[in-house]
Amino acid sequence: MPELIDWRKIKNGNKTEFDRMFDYYYHPLCSFAYTYLKNTQIVEDVVIELFSSIWETRGALNIKSSLKNYLLTLTKNHSIDLIRKNKIHHVGIEHATGLISEEEDVLFDDVDIVNKLHDLINKLPDQRRKILKLAVYEGKSYAQIAEELDISINTVKTQMSRAYKYLKEKLNVSENRLVVMLFLM
Template structure:
């Protein structure tokens, strides 16, 4: 897709957002491990594209340009926040922009839900409460009528099971 110049309607930009927003978020969350940060990054990149669309008139592959911009912004986020060490090996394990398609996202979503259905009920419940609902271990323990250490054990087992099936926590947060 090309943005043809400064006089082009915002409908074209809106189409870009509709077509790629989810894919861009999925791509970025692999780097940031933070859905709120990812959404901010993608929105910032898209806003900059909208503001500078006259500079993009000659770009043949706006999708590649946008993915590259999101990747760079995500890596900048990691560097600024030093949330973890970022290595070339980690980067190599992430999906490339070509791999982030609606079909791939749908398959990952389905795989995640199949794996979650196979978890024991308590592990599933603890995982959802802590990572999706953002509840504290103490709150989850009280709701489930178990100790905090038991909540941690359930989470550890659930995460080990998901890692065994190549599901990263960032993917879990995005696809749930």
């Protein structure tokens, strides 16, 4: 884990420290919000708005828990508020809340691994990365991916297998842990 983020510096207007916090927590918070909202664009908007709000109100904020727990709670509340206001029906609130309570420790205990996972996914060959994202982020079946990309189902299976193998080896995690992390990305 990198040096701890110094909230006092942020509260006093240190933009460099705020940027460090943003860089460190942005992808994990997007992953967390995605479990509620299931829409990448909405998720990114929510997390960016959250950080913007934190910066604007930093002087008045009094964080009593750890910074990561504070950010996690804020993200969860913003996501649920958006679901309620806009009636986003991708995932039921009860289902998402139950899922997150079981897995949130996986995400935030391993923030470094989640950040590394994001970087590793971006280093995959283009077609492999596209196939992985269609399967994991969009929930498409191998048959749907094959049809969309005009390739065989066996090619999809092979590319998925290679992607999982590469990510497991680079992260040194079990396949189950990798699947949970990908789900939370």
